[in-house]
Amino acid sequence: MTTATELLSFPFSWDGTRVPDEVGELRATSPVRRVRTIAGDEAWLVSSYRLCHQVLRDDRFSLKDTSAPGVPRQYTLTIPPEVVNNMGNITGAGLRRAVLKALNPKAPGLMEWLRAEAHRLVDLLVEDGPTADLRGAFCEPYSAGMHCHILGIPQTEAPAFLRSLDIAFMNSACPITGARINWDRDIARMTALLDDPATHGLMGELAALRDGPEHDRPNDEMLATVGVTMFGAGTISTSGFLTMALVYLLTHPTARDLLRDRPDLIGPGVEELLRVNLSIADALPRLALEDIRLGDTDIREGDLVLVLVEGANLDPEKFPDPHRFDVHRDNTAEHLSFGGGAHYCPATALGRAHARIALEVLLDRLPDLALAVPAAQLVWRTGFMKRIPERLPVSW
Numbered sequence: 001m002t003t004a005t006e007l008l009s010f011p012f013s014w015d016g017t018r019v020p021d022e023v024g025e026l027r028a029t030s031p032v033r034r035v036r037t038i039a040g041d042e043a044w045l046v047s048s049y050r051l052c053h054q055v056l057r058d059d060r061f062s063l064k065d066t067s068a069p070g071v072p073r074q075y076t077l078t079i080p081p082e083v084v085n086n087m088g089n090i091t092g093a094g095l096r097r098a099v100l101k102a103l104n105p106k107a108p109g110l111m112e113w114l115r116a117e118a119h120r121l122v123d124l125l126v127e128d129g130p131t132a133d134l135r136g137a138f139c140e141p142y143s144a145g146m147h148c149h150i151l152g153i154p155q156t157e158a159p160a161f162l163r164s165l166d167i168a169f170m171n172s173a174c175p176i177t178g179a180r181i182n183w184d185r186d187i188a189r190m191t192a193l194l195d196d197p198a199t200h201g202l203m204g205e206l207a208a209l210r211d212g213p214e215h216d217r218p219n220d221e222m223l224a225t226v227g228v229t230m231f232g233a234g235t236i237s238t239s240g241f242l243t244m245a246l247v248y249l250l251t252h253p254t255a256r257d258l259l260r261d262r263p264d265l266i267g268p269g270v271e272e273l274l275r276v277n278l279s280i281a282d283a284l285p286r287l288a289l290e291d292i293r294l295g296d297t298d299i300r301e302g303d304l305v306l307v308l309v310e311g312a313n314l315d316p317e318k319f320p321d322p323h324r325f326d327v328h329r330d331n332t333a334e335h336l337s338f339g340g341g342a343h344y345c346p347a348t349a350l351g352r353a354h355a356r357i358a359l360e361v362l363l364d365r366l367p368d369l370a371l372a373v374p375a376a377q378l379v380w381r382t383g384f385m386k387r388i389p390e391r392l393p394v395s396w
């Protein structure tokens with residue numbers, strides 16, 4: 001039991017197979033609760049659906065300002081502070097349309113590419129024989145490959161950009177030397193790709209803008225930043241969600257059997273997996289720009305507010321019997337796994353299609369897919385923005 005005066009440390013647990021005990025207890029007793037962050041600062045942790053939704057919809061809770069000097073932090077930044085406002089910068093530079101177009105799953109050939117790639121990776125798994133690490137041998141290459149495809153850069157670039165993510169998405173109390181080294185290397189690499197005549201896709205389109213009128217010509221660093229951040233945010237989110245959706249299915253065989261036997265339910269199944277999955281390991285941070293009343297709590301200007309997505313997604317007031325996997329809920333899509341309000345994920349349709357196709361292919365080709373080790377043996381990454389098992393050993 002916790003008491004209302006004790007300062008809890010957040011995050012609670014990196015284990016992605018069970019919701020931390022603190023979540024339900026806090027939601028029921030103090031849905032806006034003072035906590036100690038990884039950085040050692042104090043923040044308000046918000047754990048009910050209604051209040052999480054309210055924070056995300058209210059622009060007085062700012063994402064951009066969480067990177068301001070001297071403000072309380074959830075963790076030390078691993079990217080240049082101005083990049084926290086990535087989508088705002090993209091919009092300001094006139095690149096929003098090009099980026100949204102690239103993230104549209106209806107782009108010609110993208111669905112076919114994803115399906116063919118999923119089959120290619122399953123062929124390799126089958127050729128090698130069980131067991132396999134499904135995260136390293138499927139989720140990561142499938143996700144990184146999709147991003148190379150969208151960016152229009154060679155697939156051979158995927159491993160190097162992918163490697164950086166292990167550090168870029170760390171939650172740390174102190175600065176990480178490797179983050180800056182990787183960032184500079186990746187920006188240089190992406191800048192070189194802008195000049196490569198073989199580059200097409202989003203990066204090709206961005207490179208072509210450099211031929212436009214001088215006054216609105218974006219600079220190379222801005223364009224390379226778009227490429228590096230889209231690869232990073234997109235790959236970690238899609239690969240992380242797919243891995244955790246698979247962890248859920250493999251630890252809930254009734255749900256796995258349902259989606260395997262009824263592939264027509266994989267679409268709504270992905271939505272319900274988005275709701276119940278625990279892939280976000282920390283919380284969505286916002287800085288209060290003025291004094292604001294949130295539920296029964298007075299938030300002060302300059303306070304850090306943390307939106308606990310799993311708190312909202314498993315709130316029984318919003319989703320009755322929240323731990324039941326139910327593909328027929330009429331409000332599943334109202335989960336907050338893509339955020340909400342001004343910073344709502346711009347790639348929701350792509351994220352859903354990416355997971356749907358992967359599950360269709362995996363459950364069809366490997367119908368007996370199962371964990372090859374007891375779930376308790378999974379090793380959970382610590383100090384990371386996503387909950388992921390270091391390896392996901394499976395048999396089939």
Ligand code: HEM
Pocket residue numbers: 063085086087088103230231233234235237238241284285336337338339340342343344345346347348350351352
């Ligand atoms: C299943 C896959 C995905 C999930 C679960 C996911 C989740 C999220 C969440 C929770 C946010 C809100 C962050 C906040 O409010 O602080 C967000 C924003 C964002 N996501 Fe995604 N995402 C996914 C796929 C992608 C992909 C594929 C891309 C790009 C290639 C992407 C790019 C972004 C960007 C740029 C933002 C920031 C938007 C803004 O600040 O306006 N995401 N995503």
